[in-house]
Amino acid sequence: MNYSSELKKIVTSQYVYSSIRITLATVIPCLVLSYFGLLKDYFLFPLGTSFVALTDQPGPFIRRRNSLTFAIFCFVVVASIASLVKGIIPLVILEIIAFGMFFSLIGVYGQRLAAVGSLALVVLAIFIDGHLTGANILKSLLIFASGCIWFLLIFLIVTTIQPYKLASQMIGENYLQLSEFLKIKANFYQKNPDFDRLNTQIIAKQIEIKNLQEETRETVFKTRTIVNESTTISRLLMLMFLNSMDLHEKLMTSESDYKKLQQSFEDSTILVQIHDYLNILSEEIANIGISLQSSTRAKPIFNLEARSQDLNIHYFELRNKAMNPDTLENFMILRQIMMRINEITKEINEIYKVFAQNVKLAKSLSTGLDLKKFLPKEEKLNFKVLRSNISLTSSHFRHAIRITTALLLGYLVSLLPFLMIGHTYWILITIVAILKPAYSITKQRNLLRFYGTVVGAVIAYAILYYVHINAILFAILLLSMILCFSLLKGRYFWAVLFMTMYIFMSFNFLNPGNINVIFKDRIVDTIIAGIIAFLVSYIVLPVWEHTQNLDLMKKSAECNLTYFHSVMSKFLNEDFDLEDYKVKRKNAIISLANLSDNFQRMISDPKNQQKKLEVVHQFVATSHLITAYTASLSQYSKNDKKYPEIDSESWTKKIEAEMNQVFVLLNDEKIPETLRMDSRLEPEDSSIENLLVQRKSELLENEIFDRRDPNKISHLTELKNIHDVLELIYDVAKEQRKVIQTYRAETTTLPQS
Structure with missing residues (x-):
């Protein structure tokens, strides 16, 4: 392993860059306030900064700016209401229900607002018992709001300097x-x-690439300075x-x-x-x-x-x-x-x-593409979208009910006197962090959260027990914050470990000598929250991954079919539209990754909910091969060469017939006889066999040319490879059709062919 290269990958990444910005934006005000002896009184300032910072998702400048502004508004409103109704249990319960449902449901508008909603619930948890606001609520809220606005100013300055x-x-x-x-x-x-x-690693990596390409596509194609400016x-x-x-x-x-x-x-x-x-x-x-x-x-x-x-x-x-x-x-x-x-x-x-x-080269660059066609689809911000999701058929609504239920249980448990919960908000924050729409992610995060918290607490306890030099402790605090924010997206265990460490360090600076209480409360609260999150995710209106399989399989089959036809259009002497081809390619890769991702999550569901696991696995594998083989075929359709020896029309009919049969079976319909007939067509590629026989006879006569041009390939080799790829696509499509017949045979009797 090239350790120097690996280190550079990490140090130059957007996650480290962002985490350093968040850390500095949070810590610099702390240093200034600490210098003047005001940190304890103004602790809500850096807290507000860190909350708003965590809602900043990658994307176009305007969307990021608007979401940060919306986050500040939501956080201040939630903090104000929570501070005003503190201690009035009936009102607190109503508050949890209202905010729990609303801020979970706004996730229908995409990941950006989902992040704002999750952090708004964390703000609710922080302010729910009023221990941070003290007697002067107005002053505390102004300090908190100022901290939120501070990060927005930092964001505006940094993005102006480095657009x-x-x-x-x-x-x-x-x-x-x-x-x-x-x-x-x-x-x-x-x-x-x-x-x-x-093969498993390839499919997993395809999922990562797809997710990243979607995020990057939005950032690049919707950033005005990139699309419109001629720099x-x-x-x-x-x-x-x-x-x-x-x-x-x-x-x-x-x-x-x-x-x-x-x-x-x-x-x-x-x-x-x-x-x-x-x-x-x-x-x-x-x-x-x-x-x-x-x-x-x-x-x-x-x-x-x-x-x-x-x-x-x-x-x-x-x-x-x-x-x-x-x-x-x-x-x-x-x-x-x-x-x-x-x-x-x-x-x-x-x-x-x-x-x-x-x-x-840069000035002459013109993509000639309609970039809007390549953007990921997002729900528009209108009330109709939100209202249409207020139904038990909506996975977003079911998740909102689950998270609201869990928050209510967490709050009520924290009121039980015999448990002597010291930090109510830790239970609620942990529930928000763990409980996700998918059971599999909740289950995984539950374990990682527990392990990360325990290990981080033990390390922090040991450091605080043996180290008493504030400069060293502060350095560890800074490093922990940077590592936590850097790893939050990809390495959840490590992110929680370092989060726990910097929380311990922060509390130690604010209230030295209280480490034993913090250690006990942190572990106990995490265990309680984990139990509540697990039970709620399993019992309260769960959405199992197998319920998504059929729709995702239909989408993948449809996109692979249109991708294949787009590639074959060149062979059929039809107009080859490069833009249309690239859109079809994008859709095929995205639908394949979505299906693969859903299958990976289904593996973590309870055994009794892993419906038709093996069949779905086979469908994922065959879909991956069809996409990959079609990509191989596409390399021939993008050059100016002609391949009249290939019976393109018959091959297209034959393969598309198999693909269409898959789609028909997925829709639980009867396969038309015309599709069965077309799938049995025998393409007339006999000339290729003749050329191959001729070439073999030449070799028998020792006619071997020592050709050394790596950029040239014989026409026969190209023909043979095109023929082989078409056969592979057909064989895999046929295998996929048999997989779907098995899939359907478990619930209904389907005609066999």
Whole structure:
């Protein structure tokens, strides 16, 4: 592992950058207030700052600014009402019901408002017993509101000074994810690979890439300075992101029958050399990502031209030595893989040229795309959307009921005198943090929250017991805050661990010598909250993942069908619309990732709710293969070559018939006879077989050319690969149809074919 590179990935990431900004925005006022001896009286100022900061989600400037403004308004209103009704139990219960339902339901408008809603409930928890406001409620609320506004000012200043920073970091992270994706793909070429494990890793990584691409797409395409301004930086960022999308597709095109490949070349070192070279390409892609994150110019790490040449020389030497009529088809497959690797190498070299910031290139850049078509769909902010979700059929409404119920139980439990709860709000905050719409995420977070809290509390207790130098404790506090905010999205256990540490440090500075009470309360409150969250998520109107499977399978099948037809349009001599093709490609990848993500969550559901698990797993696997093979086929549809030897019309009818049968079965309908007939068509690709026989006879006559041009591939090899990919797509589509017949057979009798 390249530890230097790994460290750079972390240090230059948007999460560390954001966490440092949040930490400084929170700590600097603390230092100033502490210097004047006012920290205890004005503690609500940094608290308000940190709450608003946590609602700041990546995205376009205007959306971030508006959501921060809305968050400040919500927090002040919630804090005011909670402070005014404190101690009046009936009113507090009504308050929990009203705020619990409303702030959980606004999640229908997307992740940004969902974050505001969650933090608003945390504010409710903090102010619910009035221990922070004291006697002068107005003064406390003004201090809290000032702290909230302080972060908004910091945000406005930073984004004005560095308008492209977030977009650059997010695009860089896209390249880092693609680097990891290629590293997994490279492992298929090592000796004795674990195919099942690698396929699982590929699908999991696809989910991460999809989620990140969605966030980046919104940030880049909706940032006015990037889309509208004709600056070199904005155009280059747009180009770099679009290149990352194309590179992702090229990485997907290397899908092959790896088991057959391993058997064919097990006595050669060529596959291991491909593995090593792909890892080099992975490092180069990571280098581009790191440079984007750090806003520096990327320079190649390796001499790719020399490394690529060495790999191609080894391939051609093996070809000239071992190719014969029996191994011809194996070498055709390997030749295609070598071509794909050369294309990826060229793509990376082109990206480096773009990164050289050629101003002429930047000024001439025009995507020609309607960017609105590529944006993720979001619900518009109108009351109709909210009202339509007030129904037990809505997963958002059911989640709102669950979280409100859990908050009520948490509050009532905290009032029980024999428990002697010292910090009521810790129970409520933990419930809000743990309880998520999906049972699987709640279950996972419950365990991670408990483990992180216990370990963090033990470490903090030990530090405070043995260390009494305030400068060291303050340094640990700063480091803990930065690490907590940096890891909150991706490493929840570690985020909770460091959160617990900085909470302990904060309380120690505010009220020294109270560590034993804090330790006990923190552990007890976390256990109580975890039990409540788990029981509520399991009992109160749960939404199990298997209920989402059918809709997601339909969407994936539909998107794969339209993606395939878009690719085949070039072969059918139809108008090939690049923009339409890219939209179909995006939809296919997103729908596949959504289905895969849902399946991964279903694995964590209770056993009795893992309905048709194996069948769904098979559908996910076949969907992934169809998308990948279609991406491979797309490389031929984007060049100017013609392939009249391929019976494109018959292949299109045959494959689409199988795909349509899948869609028909998913809709619980009877398969039309026309689809059955079309799926049995035999494409007339006999000329390819004739050419193949002719080539084999040439080899028998020792007609082997020592051709060394890595950028040229014979027309026959291209035809054979197109034919093989079409056969693979058909075979997988047929297998998927049988999977769905099994899926439906468990509940109803379906006609078999």
